[in-house]
Amino acid sequence: MGEKVLMKGNEAVAEAAIRAGCRLYFAYPITPQSELIEYMAKMMPKVNGTFVQAESEVSAINMVYGASGCGRRVMTSSSSPGISLKQEGISYIAGANLPAVIVNVQRGGPGLGDIQPAQGDYFQATKGGGHGDYRNIVLAPSTVQEFADMAGLAFDLADKYRNPVMILSDGLLGQMMEPVEFKPQKTKEELEELDRQHYEWCMYPNEDEPNHHHHEINSLEIDPLVLEKHVEKLSEKYDEIEAKEKRFEKYNIEADNEVLVVAFGTSARIAKSAIDELKEEGKSVGLIRPITVWPYPYEAISEAMTDKVKKVVVMELNLGQMIEDVKLAVNGKLPVEFLGKVGGILFTPEEAKAKILENL
Amino acid sequence: MKVIAERPKSLTDLQFTYCPGCMHGVAHRLIAEAMDELDMRNNMMGVAPVGCSVFAYKFFDCDMAEAAHGRAPALATGMKRARPDMHVFTYQGDGDLAAIGTAEIIHAANRGEHITVFFVNNAIYGMTGGQMAPTTVPGMKTTTSPYGRDENDIGYPIQACELLATLRAPYFIERVSLLSPQEILKAKKTVYKAMKFNKEERGFTFIEFVSTCPTNWGVTPAEASNWARENMLPYFPIGNFRDKSKEEGEAK
Numbered sequence: 121m122g123e124k125v126l127m128k129g130n131e132a133v134a135e136a137a138i139r140a141g142c143r144l145y146f147a148y149p150i151t152p153q154s155e156l157i158e159y160m161a162k163m164m165p166k167v168n169g170t171f172v173q174a175e176s177e178v179s180a181i182n183m184v185y186g187a188s189g190c191g192r193r194v195m196t197s198s199s200s201p202g203i204s205l206k207q208e209g210i211s212y213i214a215g216a217n218l219p220a221v222i223v224n225v226q227r228g229g230p231g232l233g234d235i236q237p238a239q240g241d242y243f244q245a246t247k248g249g250g251h252g253d254y255r256n257i258v259l260a261p262s263t264v265q266e267f268a269d270m271a272g273l274a275f276d277l278a279d280k281y282r283n284p285v286m287i288l289s290d291g292l293l294g295q296m297m298e299p300v301e302f303k304p305q306k307t308k309e310e311l312e313e314l315d316r317q318h319y320e321w322c323m324y325p326n327e328d329e330p331n332h333h334h335h336e337i338n339s340l341e342i343d344p345l346v347l348e349k350h351v352e353k354l355s356e357k358y359d360e361i362e363a364k365e366k367r368f369e370k371y372n373i374e375a376d377n378e379v380l381v382v383a384f385g386t387s388a389r390i391a392k393s394a395i396d397e398l399k400e401e402g403k404s405v406g407l408i409r410p411i412t413v414w415p416y417p418y419e420a421i422s423e424a425m426t427d428k429v430k431k432v433v434v435m436e437l438n439l440g441q442m443i444e445d446v447k448l449a450v451n452g453k454l455p456v457e458f459l460g461k462v463g464g465i466l467f468t469p470e471e472a473k474a475k476i477l478e479n480l
Numbered sequence: 481m482k483v484i485a486e487r488p489k490s491l492t493d494l495q496f497t498y499c500p501g502c503m504h505g506v507a508h509r510l511i512a513e514a515m516d517e518l519d520m521r522n523n524m525m526g527v528a529p530v531g532c533s534v535f536a537y538k539f540f541d542c543d544m545a546e547a548a549h550g551r552a553p554a555l556a557t558g559m560k561r562a563r564p565d566m567h568v569f570t571y572q573g574d575g576d577l578a579a580i581g582t583a584e585i586i587h588a589a590n591r592g593e594h595i596t597v598f599f600v601n602n603a604i605y606g607m608t609g610g611q612m613a614p615t616t617v618p619g620m621k622t623t624t625s626p627y628g629r630d631e632n633d634i635g636y637p638i639q640a641c642e643l644l645a646t647l648r649a650p651y652f653i654e655r656v657s658l659l660s661p662q663e664i665l666k667a668k669k670t671v672y673k674a675m676k677f678n679k680e681e682r683g684f685t686f687i688e689f690v691s692t693c694p695t696n697w698g699v700t701p702a703e704a705s706n707w708a709r710e711n712m713l714p715y716f717p718i719g720n721f722r723d724k725s726k727e728e729g730e731a732k
Contacts, residue, residue: 144562170561174554175587182551182584186527186558189545194562212548323525323543324563333522334492336537337545 124299129264129289130155132300133223134163136271137195139305141314142221143169144194146183148176150202151235152291153225157197177202181209181222188218189337191322193275193314197223199291200241201232203249210284211250214354215339219278219318221271222256223287225294228464236464237291237386242441245288246414253351255358257285257365258414260384264298266411272303279317281361288413290437292386292466358415367411368420372399377406379476380424382446383435384410386466391435394472405476413442421449431479435459435472455479488512490521492541501694501701503658504533507600510668511569512540514675524567525559527552531573532606540571550581553588556595567678569596575605578614578638585644589684592649596678596685598671599640602693603712610696614638617711622696637715641688645721651683653722657690657713659705677725690716 127135134156137145145160157173164171170187174180180196187194198206203224213220226241228234245258257277261267267289274285306314319326325333341347369388372395383391388409395405408424410417425432432454434443440458447456459475461467487493490512498504515521521542528536530549537544543566547555552570560568577585577599585597604622605611612625615637619628629637641655652674656667667689674685690712692704699707 144558146558172557172561172591175583178551179554179557179584179587182548182554183558183561185547185551186545186555187562188558189555190525190559190562190566192562194558208548209551216546323545323559324566325522325543332541333543334541335543337543338537340534340546 122301124301126297127264127300128155128295128297129267129293130225130295131159132264132268133271133287134159136268136302137221137275138163138167138169139303140193140272140275141306141311142193142195142275143167144187144192145170145196146172146174146180146187146194147196147198148174148180148202150199152227152294153197153199153223155294156223156225177205178208181206184220185209185213185216185218188213188220189216189323191315191318191324195221195223197225199225199227200229200238203241203244207250210256211252211254212339213284214254214256215252216337217282218284218337219282220284221274221278221287222284223289226288226290228462234464235291237437237466238462238464239290239385239387239437239441240462241288242413242436242438245286246416254354255361255414257281257283257361258288258412259285260288260411260413261293262385262388262409264293264296265300267293268300268302277365281357283357283361288385290386291464362415365412366415366417366420368417369409369411370420370424371395371407371409372404373406373408373424374404375426375428376404377424377426377429378403379405379479380421380429380432381405381407381435381476382410382421382432382442383407384413384442387435387437390467390469391472393469394476397469397473398476403480416445418445418449421446422451425450425454429454431455431457433457433459433476433479435467435475437461437466488516490515490541492539494538496539497535498532499695501692501704502532503689503691504600506658506664507598507689507691508536508539510664510671511571511598511675513668514672515542517672518675518679520567520675520679523565524569525563527555527559527568527570529570529572529576531576533571533573533600534607536571550576550579551584552576552581553584553593553595553597557588557591557593560593560595569598569678571598572600573606574599574601574603574613574615578640586647589644589650589686590647592651592684594678594681594683596674596687599686599688600691601640601688601716602691603637604693604696606693606696615716617715620711639716641686641721644686649684650686650722651724652677652685654720655688655690655716655718657718659690659692659708683724688716690718
């Protein structure tokens with residue numbers, strides 16, 4: 121504890137999940153998240169946990185559905201094509217009001233795409249992905265440390281709202297090694313308390329109902345009027361999450377900012393390098409880095425649009441997905457420019473700097 | 481006053497949603513009776529499928545989950561692994577288990593998950609209105625095989641017991657029929673046996689019920705039983721395909 125270790129993001133998030141009380145993990149191998157599944161395969165037996173390599177991502181997410189219905193902390197992970205396969209299950213988990221943590225180590229798409237870092241799953245992650253009206257809480261890390269810290273946060277939010285939480289990382293964060301400091305392993309008492317917190321609704325007889333137990337884990341409401349009420353209730357939950365859980369980082373946000381950059385995850389890392397260089401040259405550029413990409417911190421962007429800001433520049437590793445949310449925040453008040461890179465290729469700090477200079 | 485017959489405790493008092501002459505109610509009752517007799521209800525979790533028995537989660541009076549189409553064995557895997565001290569069963573139809581859920585059932589069986597799978601085979605998709613199933617027999621007309629199933633075009637019916645019996649892990653695999661009171665009484669013994677193996681944590685247990693669908697077959701229940709006997713049993717022979725308790729020298 122308190123000691124820094126050098127680890128890949130994929131391994132760090134797995135270790136952090138175990139420390140946060142995750143004792144069930146179901147997944148299917150896919151690059152570039154393989155170190156995650158391999159770490160779980162190695163470590164779960166050592167903590168009396170469960171690791172199952174499923175026959176498909178479809179099965180893996182449905183194993184998560186079953187385990188979550190029993191009230192236990194459970195996780196799966198994959199990369200973009202595999203996350204597409206999990207969408208059916210994620211919709212059911214959301215519909216059934218179940219907590220679950222899903223890690224997406226994004227790679228280039230569409231289709232098989234490639235195995236390099238990308239941010240092309242933003243729409244899928246933040247706007248639904250599966251069928252029906254539902255929302256995932258989506259956390260976007262930009263360092264290995266933050267990736268690891270988000271494991272615990274993801275489980276806490278999933279449990280608090282009984283909602284799926286996705287950690288939207290990418291191949292860079294998954295594969296890159298950085299120093300990480302872990303939170304301590306939850307104690308036996310804390311794990312028991314985690315186990316009890318869902319007894320009210322989960323499948324599992326307990327001391328409150330020792331002789332008869334009939335809890336239903338279900339997303340089916342065949343009566344339209346009942347389904348209407350159910351979806352409205354989900355909607356109220358999403359409103360509460362939007363009110364309470366928006367997270368973002370302000371970087372170099374000053375009254376004299378002339379350009380406001382908005383970027384998340386790996387893109388934000390690169391943007392920061394460009395902003396630091398420009399600062400040395402006497403140019404003031406601010407960055408809003410959404411940490412939750414759903415709920416989206418619209419207000420943080422509009423508040424950072426101070427009088428001197430002339431343009432907003434969005435940077436993403438895709439053709440322009442988050443830019444739609446930025447435009448909603450900007451609401452037509454300023455021009456919104458875009459720097460994007462696809463194919464699993466990163467833009468360089470120089471390219472980011474050049475894009476900002478074009479708009480200064 | 482002596483009670484001669486009553487509803488099993490493992491069934492709720494809700495009225496079944498099944499058509500007249502449907503055998504789902506009988507299959508439910510056999511499972512519930514075994515749960516009662518083996519005192520398993522308070523430690524039982526079941527998984528309902530998509531299909532006519534989609535509301536089974538309301539009918540069995542134990543913890544129940546409703547799965548996506550075909551995914552029941554994956555849910556059951558997650559449930560059993562999450563709560564190893566509980567007993568888990570799935571209840572699935574032929575479209576659910578032998579078409580959209582083939583990967584899930586084969587791999588749950590291959591892992592030897594300690595669950596019991598009840599598979600109701602009536603050779604047709606009932607809830608969606610009588611479409612061809614993976615177990616529809618050659619020549620049989622359905623709304624999506626209006627000229628009769630052509631085995632040269634779409635293949636022969638899938639024999640789930642025979643398929644699963646190629647795997648080493650399953651502990652118990654048996655096909656029974658629900659076509660007459662005698663056959664139902666025989667089926668009851670098999671259900672009890674599989675549930676007992678479940679309670680004793682022996683391994684993966686699988687029961688296929690050869691059943692009927694008078695509504696979508698467009699016949700009376702009695703005609704349906706006769707039709708199934710003549711047309712389904714040749715493809716789905718009744719019998720045991722695996723019983724490791726015999727190999728373990730404890731034949732009953």
